[in-house]
Amino acid sequence: MHNVRYSAKRLAEIVGATPKQVEGALGRKDGFGPEDLRALREKLRRPPEPFPARVQLFLNFKGGTGKTSISSSYAYRLAERGYRVLMIDLDSQGHATKCLGEEGGRFERTLHDVLIRKVPLEEVTVHTGMPGLDLVPANLAMSTIDLALMPLAGREFRLRNALQGFATRHDFVILDAPPSFGLLNLNALMAANDLVIPVLADFLSYDGLRLLFETIQPRGARRAPHALRRLPPRHRRPAVHQVRAGVERGLTDLRLRRGLEGGDGHRRGPAGDPAPRAARDRRGRRRGGSVTCARPSTPTFRS
Ligand SMILES: Nc1ncnc2c1ncn2[C@@H]1O[C@H](COP(=O)(O)OP(=O)(O)OP(=O)(O)O)[C@@H](O)[C@H]1O
Ligand SMILES: [Mg+2]
Numbered sequence: 671m672h673n674v675r676y677s678a679k680r681l682a683e684i685v686g687a688t689p690k691q692v693e694g695a696l697g698r699k700d701g702f703g704p705e706d707l708r709a710l711r712e713k714l715r716r717p718p719e720p721f722p723a724r725v726q727l728f729l730n731f732k733g734g735t736g737k738t739s740i741s742s743s744y745a746y747r748l749a750e751r752g753y754r755v756l757m758i759d760l761d762s763q764g765h766a767t768k769c770l771g772e773e774g775g776r777f778e779r780t781l782h783d784v785l786i787r788k789v790p791l792e793e794v795t796v797h798t799g800m801p802g803l804d805l806v807p808a809n810l811a812m813s814t815i816d817l818a819l820m821p822l823a824g825r826e827f828r829l830r831n832a833l834q835g836f837a838t839r840h841d842f843v844i845l846d847a848p849p850s851f852g853l854l855n856l857n858a859l860m861a862a863n864d865l866v867i868p869v870l871a872d873f874l875s876y877d878g879l880r881l882l883f884e885t886i887q888p889r890g891a892r893r894a895p896h897a898l899r900r901l902p903p904r905h906r907r908p909a910v911h912q913v914r915a916g917v918e919r920g921l922t923d924l925r926l927r928r929g930l931e932g933g934d935g936h937r938r939g940p941a942g943d944p945a946p947r948a949a950r951d952r953r954g955r956r957r958g959g960s961v962t963c964a965r966p967s968t969p970t971f972r973s
Contacts, residue, residue: 671746671771674704676702676703676706677689681706681710684751685710685714685752686716691714695710695714696709696710704800705801707801708801718751718752724841724842725836725843726843726862727845727847727858727859727861727864728740728741728845728847728867729845729847729858729859729867729882730875730879730882731849731850731855731881731882732870732878735869735875735878737847738761738765738766739769740866741766741846741866742757742766742769744844745844746770746803748844749800749802749803752802753841753842754802754804755802755840755843755844756795756804756839757803757843758781758806758846759805759806759808759846760781760845760846760858761808761848762815763808764807764809766846767807770798770800771798772807774807777794777807780808780809781829782818784832785815785818785829785832785854786819786822790832791806791833794806794807815853819853819857825857826856826860828857830860845861851881859886
């Protein structure tokens with residue numbers, strides 16, 4: 671992150687000014703870095719738009735769906751836009767830490783110390799190369815956290831308690847969760863105002879989504895994210911049902927296949943069509959259809 675460089679045009683886009691205004695305010699034409707963003711905002715009097723403080727969780731029990739890539743880029747972009755952001759890496763892989771330019775292994779303390787030993791969050795927070803973007807790093811020490819949380823009182827609320835009063839220091843707290851069930855992710859769910867679920871359009875990602883909905887649903891409004899909590903109690907459960915039904919409809923209506931032979935190739939074709947699946951796919955393609963994406967309501971995909 672320390673070698674990130676901006677052109678005057680890009681800085682101008684970010685702060686909503688012209689390149690000439692940027693060059694005038696910073697007194698040079700190039701060689702701009704992340705540290706120039708704050709000075710530029712102050713000189714041009716362009717503070718970020720006010721936004722209520724949020725804790726936002728990126729979670730999917732399925733691995734490799736883009737949680738870390740999206741959440742760390744998002745945290746960086748928020749900081750670029752002038753917000754004070756705290757990224758908390760919950761994953762012992764330490765990938766969010768790495769994405770923000772730090773090496774998890776060199777830190778002695780992580781969220782483990784905060785949740786288990788009640789070390790104040792500020793003491794494990796480090797600054798990154800982007801002004802306004804702070805990080806609670808993760809490393810292998812995080813791998814035993816579920817076990818360590820198990821016997822503790824209030825074990826599901828420790829992260830929420832640790833984050834109390836965060837809004838005085840940060841506008842956004844971004845949580846990058848590991849792909850697992852367990853007490854740590856339960857803590858994250860309890861602490862979050864918003865839940866972002868990156869999904870891949872494939873069968874197993876969809877199944878991960880189902881597991882996630884099943885985990886959230888029985889816990890009701892108390893554990894539901896902000897949007898659901900704002901609903902009157904009698905609407906909350908139907909809302910969870912509606913979201914789930916919508917996702918199920920959308921995903922079952924769209925079957926993505928990896929190629930002519932792979933993916934769903936083993937599924938039976940429509941009754942009465944003796945042509946092998948690959949031949950039918952080629953036929954579909956000649957008619958202008960896509961080989962990777964089709965609605966199951968079309969005869970070719972009815973099974
Ligand atoms: N927009 C993208 N386009 C292409 N590949 C991507 C994109 N975003 C992420 N990837 C790749 O997908 C893989 C998984 O991404 P990432 O590590 O962010 O997922 P994750 O959900 O955090 O994984 P895990 O569950 O292991 O924590 C990585 O190899 C990453 O480089
Ligand atoms: Mg990850």
